Every structure is written in C-alpha cells, then in structure tokens.
Amino acid sequence: MKPFTLISVVFLSLLALLQLTRALLGWEVTVNGIVIPVWVSGIAFVIAGTLALMLWRA
Template identity: 45%
Template sequence: MKPYTKIVAVLLAVVALLHLLRVVLNLELSVDNAEIPIWVSVLGFIIPAVLSYGLVKESQAKS
C-alpha cells in the first residue's frame, strides 16, 4: 500500500469513527444555531467507512 493511500484510508476511518461516536453517544451538534440531525452522522459514518474499506481492498488487490 502506498503511503498516501494508507494515510487517506486511516483519515477516512477516523472520520467514520467520530461520526459513529456521535451517533452512539447521541451528541447534539449545531452550526450557527442550526442543529445538525443525527442521520447526517449516520451517512457520515457509512460513506467514509465504505471508502476507507474500498481503498484498502483496492491497494491489496494491486499487490
């Protein structure tokens, strides 16, 4: 796995885990007095997790 690919995969995994933490702990998030619903973090978990997994699998297939 190339270093940049590994870094991006890890960053995407961290983003996914932070969104999952928000969902599990039911943390409220607001931006400029607008509350961000929990479903945004559900998508924020799924999308980066799938991308991170895909990067790891793709880099292993090329080896």
Template identity: 60%
Template sequence: MKPFTAMSIALLSLVSVVQLIRLVLGWDVSINGIAIPLWASGIAFIVSGGLAVMLWRESRTSQP
C-alpha cells in the same frame, strides 16, 4: 501500500469512527446556530467507512 493511500484510509476510518461515536452517544452538533440531525452522522459513517474499505481493498489487490 503507498503513503498517501495509507493516510487516506486512516483519515477516513477516523472520520467514520467519530461519526459512529456521535451517533451512539447522541452528541449535539450545531453549525452557525443550525442543529445537525443525528441521522446525518449515520450517513457520514456509512459513506466514510465505505470509502475507507474500498481504498483498503484496492490497495491490497493492486500490489504485484
């Protein structure tokens, strides 16, 4: 596995876990006074987790 691919998988996995934790614990997040709804974390969890899994699967199948 190439180093950049491994770093990308790790970063996307970390983002996914943090979004899941926010969703489960109900952390409030506001940006410039605007509250970000919890359902946005659900979408971010699915997208970032899906990208991490796709990268991991691609890196496993592309090795000779």
C-alpha cells in the same frame, strides 16, 4: 500500499469512528445556529467507512 493511500485510509477510518460515536452517544452539533440531526452522522459513517474499505482493498 502507497503512503498517501494509507494516510487516507486512516483518516477516513477515524472520521467514520467519530461519526459512529456521535450517532451512538447522541452528541449535538450546531453549525451557524442550525442543529445537525444525529441521523446525518449515520449516513456520514456509512460513506466514510465505505470509502476507507474501498481504498484499503484497492
């Protein structure tokens, strides 16, 4: 596996874990006065996790 591919896999995996943690613990995120719903983190977890898995298998 190329070094930059490995870095991308690690980054996407950490991002997915962070999103999953937010979804499970219900952390509130506010961007410019707008509250981001927790379900958005569920979608972000699936996308980041899928990308990490696809890169790992490539």
